[in-house]
Every structure is written in structure tokens, then in C-alpha cells.
Amino acid sequence: MPQYVPITGFKQLEDALKVHAKNNCLIYMYFFGEKDSTGRSWCPDCVAVEDLVETAFREYSHPNSLIYTVNVGDRTAWKDKSPANKFRLPPFNLTVIPALLRWNNSERLDGDQLLKPDLLKLFFDEAKSQSATDNTIPCK
Template structure:
């Protein structure tokens, strides 16, 4: 089963990536807007896509993968294009929610995450890749 790691903000994400830098670990990142104390994000697109994305993680993610569930912060921080480090390399986020494979080209954004068939293809791409044979468990 994939391992899920909750990450808050850019610093925690950078630290998590450094911690796994030497592992040949299959890492996915799911970026969403900060949630309130009731567990609801300010980002309505994130709220809409969450059930579909969570089902895709359960049904399609590789069993040895590591999934960073990344809180990009509050609305004001997200909208601050000049100072929002998630919008810069290496992440280059244009919108949330976004799902990507670290060190890969696979990426789904916005309403693409509402489509179970696209999510299935996203994960199947890695399952069919020869790279998966070199991936070690992330746990």
C-alpha cells in the first residue's frame, strides 16, 4: 500500500524530498489549498476533486509509492505569484489541485483530477514503465 505523508508548506516539502533524495523512490505529490478546522479547503476545485483523487490513490497508485499530500497554504499565499515558491522550479504549479510524479513528466491539473479515467492512466503510466523495477519501497 502506498505511504501517505502530510506536508505543510514549501519548507516541509523540501525537507521531505531531501530525506528521500538518495532512495530510488517513486514519489507522487498532490497539491491542494489549506483546509480549515473542519477539514475543508478554501479551494473549491480541491474540494471537488478530493474524492476522485483519493479513490485513485487507493485503486491505482503503485504499492511501493510515497504520496506527499501537500498543503500549499492559504488563499492569499497561493495568489501571491511573486512570492509563492510552489509556482517556481522545480514544481511550476499553475493551479491547484495538481498531481504530479516527482522527477517525471506526468502531471494532472484542475478539472483533469475529476476524471477517473485520466487518473487511472496517470498511475498506469508508471506501472508499465521499466523504471518501476528499480523502485524500492519508500517505507
């Protein structure tokens, strides 16, 4: 079963990558808008894809992978287009949330692409097949 790593903010993401990326683990990153006390995000697109993404994680992700669930902050923080919003800069280059990325790879799904179950399945299938042929390893 994949290991979920809840992350809030850019600094926590950097710290987690320092620990896990050095092992060349298979890491998926799901970026979403901060949730309120009821567990609902301020981002309507994030709310719309949440069940589909969670189902895809359960059904398709590599069982020994890491899944970073990355809270990018409140609406004001996310809408900041200055360099202060480091999520918008390399290596993540986020322009929309929700977004799903595979670390150290160009594979990603952004926004309404996450509403398409076939694309989600393909995203995870591609990651599994590539991890078998490159030097990416499942995390233990």
C-alpha cells in the first residue's frame, strides 16, 4: 500500500524531498488548495476531482510508492503570482491546482485533466512501467 505523506507549504515539501528523493523513490505529488475545518478546499476544482484522485491512488498507484498530498495554502497565497509563491517556479511550475505530478519526471495532470479516469489510470500505469525500466525504485 502506498505511503501518504501530508505536506503543508513549500518548506515542508522541500524537507520531504531531501529525505525521500535521495533514495530515488517513486514519488507522486498531488497539489491542492487548503481545506477548512470541515475538510473542504476553498478551490472548487480541487473539490471536484478529490474523489477521483483518491480512487486512482488506491487502485492504480504503485503499492510501494510515496504519495505527497501537498497543501499549497489559502486562496490568497495560491493566487500570488510573484516569486514568493515557489510552487509556481521550477521544478514544479504549477499554473493551476489541482495538479498531479510524478517527481523527477515530466508526467503531470493539471486541472480538469484530473476529471478523466482514463488519464488518471494512464498516468499511474506509465509511472509503474517507467519505474521498472529506469533507476526509479519503489519506496519501502
